[in-house]
Amino acid sequence: MARNPGRIRPALGVALVAALVFTACTDGERRDGLRPGAADLADPYAPGAGNGGYDVASYRLAVRYDPATDRLSGRAAITATATTGLSRFNLDLAGLDVSRVTVDGKPTGFARDGDELLVTPSGGRSGGTRFTVEVDYGGVPVARTDGQLGSGGFLHTADGAVALGQPWSAASWFPVNDHPSDKATYDIEATVPDGLAALSNGVPGERTSAGGWTTWRWAERSPMASYLTTLVIGDYRVRTGTHAGKPMVTAVPASLPETGPEAASLARTGEIADFLASRFGPYPFDSYGGVVVTDGRIGYALETQSRPVYGPGFFRGGRPNPNVVAHELAHQWFGNSVALSRWSDIWLNEGFASYAEWLWEEHDGGRTAQRNFELEYAGTDWSRPSVDPGRSRLFGTAVYKRGALAVHALRRTVGDDTFFQILRTWTAQRRDGNATTEDLVALAEQVAGKPLRPLFDAWLVGGTAPALP
CATH class of the missing domain: 2.60.40.1730 (tricorn interacting facor f3 domain)
Known part of the structure; x- marks a missing residue:
């Protein structure tokens, strides 16, 4: 596609x-x-x-x-x-x-x-x-x-x-x-x-x-x-x-x-x-x-x-x-409790799961999430989008790692308290259901109380490296 x-x-x-x-x-x-x-x-x-x-x-x-x-x-x-x-x-x-x-x-x-x-x-x-x-x-x-x-x-x-x-x-x-x-x-x-x-x-x-x-x-x-x-x-x-x-x-x-x-x-x-x-x-x-x-x-x-x-x-x-x-x-x-409505939004599964690896690694005494973010940012091919990546790249790096970068960029932009409130609200309100990227953007903006679509656009589908938050 x-x-x-x-x-x-x-x-x-x-x-x-x-x-x-x-x-x-x-x-x-x-x-x-x-x-x-x-x-x-x-x-x-x-x-x-x-x-x-x-x-x-x-x-x-x-x-x-x-x-x-x-x-x-x-x-x-x-x-x-x-x-x-x-x-x-x-x-x-x-x-x-x-x-x-x-x-x-x-x-x-x-x-x-x-x-x-x-x-x-x-x-x-x-x-x-x-x-x-x-x-x-x-x-x-x-x-x-x-x-x-x-x-x-x-x-x-x-x-x-x-x-x-x-x-x-x-x-x-x-x-x-x-x-x-x-x-x-x-x-x-x-x-x-x-x-x-x-x-x-x-x-x-x-x-x-x-x-x-x-x-x-x-x-x-x-x-x-x-x-x-x-x-x-x-x-x-x-x-x-x-x-x-x-x-x-x-x-x-x-x-x-x-x-x-x-x-x-x-x-x-x-x-x-x-x-x-x-x-x-x-x-x-x-x-x-x-x-x-x-x-x-x-x-x-x-x-x-x-x-x-x-x-x-x-x-x-x-x-x-x-x-x-x-x-x-x-x-x-x-991905499971909050499931996809369509496969083109698979980053909602893999981006958050990849970010969870960074959170766990930091908790377990390894590299911090910020350090993993910095390393991944430096090596990312920004020509490949996370959303609607194309059928041949359904499980590509852009879905997993660029998706995780977008999650951390959201965290850096709204601060830890609001970030984890967004995540907990998402998993509570959408539990046992299905969702899209549009749903996540709307929820994040509602919880944060400010526009976030430009942030998601830049980090998920923009063709050039976004400015670091």
Whole structure:
């Protein structure tokens, strides 16, 4: 996508996306006012992702996976509300076969079109109607090896599997409205051969075994974007405890030393979360944790909600890496609780998480945030914007580091008291919702009591180095 070297552009999403979705939905309108829901939310950073015409409230997933055959079978129960009259609606689902679909308990017609599942309920659904669709499905899940972060989707591993990735992963293992603008709660049951762990998001539930299989249960009661779901299956040492009265679940592959840098890093999860809460406001979820994976195809860490997943590259130095833990935990506020409305604003996730690394490093006795700011400022390519960076640079340095520079410039401009008030107000008012850059600028100006748009323009999208505040 073309860059905008000038001002932060007004919410592309609201008017333009609405028009695109309306155009898509009016195709095939019937006399009763019902029409097919859009098969694409028209986000240019995730073409084909998401669907229009409904809003999901909850997913109930029950999956069974056998690593010996790499086959997954599942049933998904999805409760949603039609936001317009629907003659048909779509779900994203890649690669897997569908054997049965019901809507409100009644078998219904369905078809496949690439990675889309088209569902045609009898009589359609009028706007405002709540409905539940159940999908029985199965097959060998698919992975993608061409992602900007590396491999993602459902990855078969030596001892199990890992479902992970950004901006795409969920549709590789369950039918979903696969865009962060439609958050929902989740109940996840994963049945795996005895002796293997099945780790996912949220609060752990009862674990049961029968006939050589064990079912692990998880519940995430705070709304979650679909790409933040995860399922990690394998031979793990799982530690379950509590922190601040909430469950803490961490897991490290059994093949790694019990006293290795991976376990030592995860052991600081509670301490780091508490520090970040002192800056950002209360921790937003009902559980804590983290999971380390050893598959070399996963060259990243991801802020999967309540339980980040860390790839092996962060621990190759043989020393603990609390900075990456700080980064992924900061996302629990910035990116997870307050989620994106559109992918072009990803700096709202990565800029704040990168800045949290600077805050943590200073707190932990390392370089100050000001020193990190000075070093990063000197080496920044100002021709690359943080907002709307272009699809090929969705995870580029401008998003992460230039975004962090903008955060610190805001701090220098308004002072510490107002700065942290802005952050805590943002995380409180936008908790469990979605937001845009425009929303942040408006909130910052409101709290600070002065215009700040020129500051954000200069530090996020301006083509030359801004003056130091």
